[in-house]
Amino acid sequence: YQAKRDRTGVEVYESKRDSNTPDRLGLLGDLRRALDAGEVELHYQPKVRFDGQVAGLEALVRWVHPERGKVPPDEFIAIAESSGLMPHLTEYVLETALAQVARWRAQGLHVPVAVNVSPRDVHTPGFAGAVAARLARHGVPAGALQLEITEHVLLEDPQKAADTLNGLTGHGVKMSLDDFGTGYSSLVHLRRLPVSELKIDRSFVARLAVDTEDAEIVRCTVDLAHSLGLLVVAEGVEDDETWERLRDLGCDAVQGWLVAAAMPPGETTAWLLARGEHGWRRPADIAAAAA
Numbered sequence: 001y002q003a004k005r006d007r008t009g010v011e012v013y014e015s016k017r018d019s020n021t022p023d024r025l026g027l028l029g030d031l032r033r034a035l036d037a038g039e040v041e042l043h044y045q046p047k048v049r050f051d052g053q054v055a056g057l058e059a060l061v062r063w064v065h066p067e068r069g070k071v072p073p074d075e076f077i078a079i080a081e082s083s084g085l086m087p088h089l090t091e092y093v094l095e096t097a098l099a100q101v102a103r104w105r106a107q108g109l110h111v112p113v114a115v116n117v118s119p120r121d122v123h124t125p126g127f128a129g130a131v132a133a134r135l136a137r138h139g140v141p142a143g144a145l146q147l148e149i150t151e152h153v154l155l156e157d158p159q160k161a162a163d164t165l166n167g168l169t170g171h172g173v174k175m176s177l178d179d180f181g182t183g184y185s186s187l188v189h190l191r192r193l194p195v196s197e198l199k200i201d202r203s204f205v206a207r208l209a210v211d212t213e214d215a216e217i218v219r220c221t222v223d224l225a226h227s228l229g230l231l232v233v234a235e236g237v238e239d240d241e242t243w244e245r246l247r248d249l250g251c252d253a254v255q256g257w258l259v260a261a262a263m264p265p266g267e268t269t270a271w272l273l274a275r276g277e278h279g280w281r282r283p284a285d286i287a288a289a290a291a
């Protein structure tokens with residue numbers, strides 16, 4: 001495998017994209033072990049509204065391989081999906097996230113958590129019921145859980161996917177449509193999927209402040225989503241200018257490094273406690289208020 005160092009100096013694994021190299025098989029075996037050994041962790045990234053209120057947290061899986069260093073989620077999730085390990089990974093993620101939500105609630109921190117689920121999961125028989133049972137076991141109300149799906153859920157068996165998703169929303173779980181604008185986005189999907197939130201993909205958000213076409217796409221997406229009664233979250237907001245544009249376009253909430261990167265659980269708790277009732281404030285606004 002090839003490795004490079006990321007900004008934090010930790011080695012980042014980069015694989016070649018072929019599907020069944022010995023390398024990939026090795027990684028799959030390692031992932032299986034890592035799940036059993038509890039080496040896979042969840043970090044949490046805040047979604048905040050423009051008034052600073054914390055709308056929720058997104059759970060993002062993290063795996064530091066003992067020899068290879070950090071393996072990017074996109075990399076090992078693809079491996080899990082093509083190997084049949086995905087349901088196991090998702091169970092692990094749901095279990096870990098719900099245990100954490102229960103701990104936060106016990107501390108008086110009532111913040112909803114979003115978990116990413118893959119198309120595989122949605123097509124796993126009994127998925128909706130299993131999620132409901134897991135919520136009950138942790139004593140977590142369904143409204144405290146959100147599931148992020150992508151339009152890829154509709155590729156295989158759209159009717160079956162829609163049934164599962166309706167089952168989930170029937171239990172009170174909120175659905176969010178992730179990575180909107182990439183791949184197969186279409187109005188048909190928006191109509192078919194019982195989602196209450198739409199997340200605009202980072203690829204449109206990143207250059208929003210400098211690219212007028214991206215700005216137009218974001219504007220249309222926000223308007224479309226609102227006309228369908230959906231909340232809109234922008235992913236990958238890294239700077240003040242982008243934040244201001246999104247606010248002016250009527251976007252509901254943002255997620256991105258401007259606010260915070262995904263943090264380990266302890267750091268997330270501290271972050272939530274430090275925000276208190278007033279929510280998150282932009283460094284730029286704090287500076288302006290102090291001046």
Ligand code: C2E
Binds near residue numbers: 235
């Ligand atoms: P996603 O669900 O669209 O998550 C957003 C990704 O953008 C995350 O990457 C996050 O760390 C990154 N991000 C957030 N803010 C910024 C920013 O301001 N700038 C930039 N450049 N990036 C930002 P991450 O954690 O590497 O996850 C990548 C993808 O892997 C996720 O995309 C999601 O599709 C998948 N994934 C992560 N955790 C899970 C999981 O537990 N289960 C499943 N099925 N998929 C997961």
Ligand code: MG
Binds near residue numbers: 058148
């Ligand atoms: Mg997501």
Ligand code: MG
Binds near residue numbers: 178179199
């Ligand atoms: Mg996304």
Ligand code: MG
Binds near residue numbers: 179
């Ligand atoms: Mg993504």
